[in-house]
Amino acid sequence: MKPLTRSELRLSLYLEEEQKLWREMLAGDVTAFEHLIDRTYDLLFHYGTKFNSDRELIKDCIQDVFLGVWEKKDALNPEIPPKPYLLASLRRRLHRLASRLRMDCMDYYTETDIVFDLEFSAEYQLIESENDRLLASRMTEMLNELPKRQKEAVFLRFYNDMEREEIALVMDIQPQSVSNLLQEAFKFIKLHWKAIVSLVLALPF
Amino acid sequence: MDRYRDFSLGEFVWDKSFRNWVLNPTREDDETWQNWLAAHPEKRETVERARQLVLSIRPANASLSNPEKRKAVERIVERLEARNADRSEERQLPWYTGRMVRIAAMLVLLAGFAWLFWLHHQEPKVIGYDQLVAGVKEEMRETVNTTGRPLMINLEDGSRITLDPGSKMSYPAHFNGGSQRQVFLSGKAFFDIAKDPSKPFFVYANELVTKVLGTSFTVRSFANEQEVSVAVKTGKVAVFSREDPEAADKQSSRELTGMVIEPNQQVVFVRKTVKITKSLVPEPEVVADAGTAPNFEFDEAPVSTVFSALQSAYGIDIIYDKNVMDECPITATLTEMSLYEKLDLICKAVDASYKSIDGRIVVEGKGCRNN
Numbered sequence: 317m318k319p320l321t322r323s324e325l326r327l328s329l330y331l332e333e334e335q336k337l338w339r340e341m342l343a344g345d346v347t348a349f350e351h352l353i354d355r356t357y358d359l360l361f362h363y364g365t366k367f368n369s370d371r372e373l374i375k376d377c378i379q380d381v382f383l384g385v386w387e388k389k390d391a392l393n394p395e396i397p398p399k400p401y402l403l404a405s406l407r408r409r410l411h412r413l414a415s416r417l418r419m420d421c422m423d424y425y426t427e428t429d430i431v432f433d434l435e436f437s438a439e440y441q442l443i444e445s446e447n448d449r450l451l452a453s454r455m456t457e458m459l460n461e462l463p464k465r466q467k468e469a470v471f472l473r474f475y476n477d478m479e480r481e482e483i484a485l486v487m488d489i490q491p492q493s494v495s496n497l498l499q500e501a502f503k504f505i506k507l508h509w510k511a512i513v514s515l516v517l518a519l520p521f
Numbered sequence: 522m523d524r525y526r527d528f529s530l531g532e533f534v535w536d537k538s539f540r541n542w543v544l545n546p547t548r549e550d551d552e553t554w555q556n557w558l559a560a561h562p563e564k565r566e567t568v569e570r571a572r573q574l575v576l577s578i579r580p581a582n583a584s585l586s587n588p589e590k591r592k593a594v595e596r597i598v599e600r601l602e603a604r605n606a607d608r609s610e611e612r613q614l615p616w617y618t619g620r621m622v623r624i625a626a627m628l629v630l631l632a633g634f635a636w637l638f639w640l641h642h643q644e645p646k647v648i649g650y651d652q653l654v655a656g657v658k659e660e661m662r663e664t665v666n667t668t669g670r671p672l673m674i675n676l677e678d679g680s681r682i683t684l685d686p687g688s689k690m691s692y693p694a695h696f697n698g699g700s701q702r703q704v705f706l707s708g709k710a711f712f713d714i715a716k717d718p719s720k721p722f723f724v725y726a727n728e729l730v731t732k733v734l735g736t737s738f739t740v741r742s743f744a745n746e747q748e749v750s751v752a753v754k755t756g757k758v759a760v761f762s763r764e765d766p767e768a769a770d771k772q773s774s775r776e777l778t779g780m781v782i783e784p785n786q787q788v789v790f791v792r793k794t795v796k797i798t799k800s801l802v803p804e805p806e807v808v809a810d811a812g813t814a815p816n817f818e819f820d821e822a823p824v825s826t827v828f829s830a831l832q833s834a835y836g837i838d839i840i841y842d843k844n845v846m847d848e849c850p851i852t853a854t855l856t857e858m859s860l861y862e863k864l865d866l867i868c869k870a871v872d873a874s875y876k877s878i879d880g881r882i883v884v885e886g887k888g889c890r891n892n
Contacts (some may be wrong), residue, residue, distance in 0.1 A: 346602065353594050358585060365583040379597050386601050435581045442577040448570055452577050455534075459578070474540060475580055502535075509531045 338398040381405045400482040432468040454512040466501040533571035543575045650707035654691045665689040679715035709741040733758040752787035760788045784836040786880040799880040805860040808836045817855035841884035
């Protein structure tokens with residue numbers, strides 16, 4: 317077996333700890349559950365707000381997700397990774413909510429599905445060189461132009477450090493589809509990166 | 522870390538380990554990267570630019586302040602504990618402990634018992650021996666065995682019937698007319714029927730009809746017993762229920778249709794459930810047929826040889842996985858044993874087990890290739 321690098325080791329320890337909390341919670345440990353909620357809340361909240369801007373609604377949904385997990389803790393697998401599972405539950409819950417709203421409001425919501433709507437933004441004060449600020453601005457524009465599902469995959473992969481299988485679980489698609497989404501996103505990014513860099517370099521200062 | 526030597530700005534920005542270090546730095550990561558940078562000072566500028574880009578370009582997250590999050594988490598835990606409390610209260614008083622519920626359950630049970638009792642004491646609609654005999658136009662003779670020993674009856678066609686104590690049988694005085702020979706039985710009898718394919722022989726025993734062309738078999742059908750059974754000693758017989766909608770066809774056909782049973786098999790009709798099942802007789806006997814006594818002495822013989830010897834001696838199908846079990850050699854002297862004793866011994870030797878299913882023996886074993 318290939319030895320783990322340090323950062324992989326750290327990551328696996330971190331995930332192991334999360335898995336431990338999940339197992340203890342399923343065994344009925346409320347304190348472990350509170351730790352787990354505390355650790356995953358930000359991620360769930362931020363992910364949720366990508367689908368719906370109503371903060372209170374997101375909070376309610378997250379609460380329902382956790383209460384639902386507690387409710388059926390006897391039936392849940394202690395070995396599934398908790399983070400993707402929780403994200404997937406939240407996603408499903410938001411979907412259901414949206415379709416119910418759609419039914420209630422009769423075609424008020426014309427979208428067939430709720431969509432992941434993420435805006436990337438750049439904090440320019442973190443960048444020293446004027447040149448790179450321009451680069452960051454172009455990159456942000458490019459990222460925001462990514463198709464929604466590619467954007468979601470990129471968000472989970474690069475901003476939440478998830479593996480292909482975990483993303484598949486969250487987005488409820490095949491791992492191969494995740495690979496395809498990421499590959500397409502990358503083709504897009506690389507293509508534009510070249511154009512951006514050459515453009516930025518060509519600009520006179 | 523070697524691969525980073527030739528990384529461009531863009532490659533750093535989208536490298537997972539690099540991003541991890543920038544976005545979620547740990548002391549170990551930081552150490553690793555600082556060491557690497559010290560060894561590759563020419564990369565310092567690129568790395569710094571990439572770091573700034575990674576840090577600055579982020580998804581626009583709705584802000585969630587710490588107190589706000591704390592409040593939300595606490596709310597979940599409170600709800601959860603409230604739910605737990607509810608549940609433990611429920612556990613103290615499950616719904617079925619209520620007095621009314623208990624009384625109602627009692628009543629339902631009583632009603633159920635009453636209904637069962639009524640069902641049981643209904644007059645059975647079974648047409649028995651007497652009704653069957655009364656329905657025959659021919660001139661009949663009846664023999665009743667009131668002695669304590671079996672009674673032999675010789676029929677006109679050469680068939681011999683051994684009637685057990687407490688049993689009775691009606692049969693035609695002469696088998697001259699008609700294309701059938703039919704007799705009626707109440708109780709138990711062993712039939713050794715003379716062969717006459719043009720005139721099949723029928724035994725009517727309450728619910729079951731047994732049709733034979735020429736064999737020997739036992740029919741057991743006492744009016745006060747729960748089961749009616751037919752067991753074959755030699756040849757083949759067909760058995761069907763008198764209630765069978767196709768009974769007429771099965772009777773007139775030249776072939777043996779219905780449930781066909783062979784030596785050492787029996788058919789049991791359970792009166793209560795009106796079900797006919799085929800099984801092996803309790804004590805299978807060697808089918809006296811070849812004239813030579815079968816040889817049950819084996820020396821390092823493959824299982825298949827042993828099974829096929831048993832199969833032909835008893836006329837019973839033995840089903841097993843030849844591929845799996847044939848590697849198991851058997852050395853044994855099995856004469857003087859009943860079939861089931863033989864099977865017990867063989868199965869013990871090869872670590873297998875057997876079941877009697879539908880009048881056949883099914884042997885299951887894991888084989889002994891590892892021995």
